[in-house]
Amino acid sequence: NRLNIVVSRNEEYALEGASVSSSIEKGLLVAKENQSEICWIIGGANVYEQCRELVEEIHVTMVQTNRSGEIRVGLFSENDWEKEIVETVPSDDKNEHETTYMILRRKS
Secondary structure: OOEEEEEOOOOOOOOOOOEEEOOHHHHHHHHHHOOOOOEEEEOOHHHHHHHOOOOOEEEEEEEOOOOOOOOOOOOOOOOOEEEEEEEEEOOOOOOOOOEEEEEEEEOO
8 A cells, every 4th residue: 555645836736545745845744654664756847856866766657749848857867777668658549649657766
């Protein structure tokens, strides 16, 4: 049973099966209060940037698009992270863009 923590600036945001926090720090307090050894911190590019030094493993879904104005997560150095491509889903009638799900693991 995993603990899901969504970090959002939107104080009205709610998601079934997840705790919503307004900051990384508050989300980590929720994890500590729940005595959770493993938690999932869910959010956008800003969340990835803030958590980069705190985590051992990152699960990323990359949407293959070149739209201007899109937020992009900086690439993680292959010197520091091992990358495992788990699944690539091509675009189709339900999904406008191809997506790639990958796991990044911090090298020891």
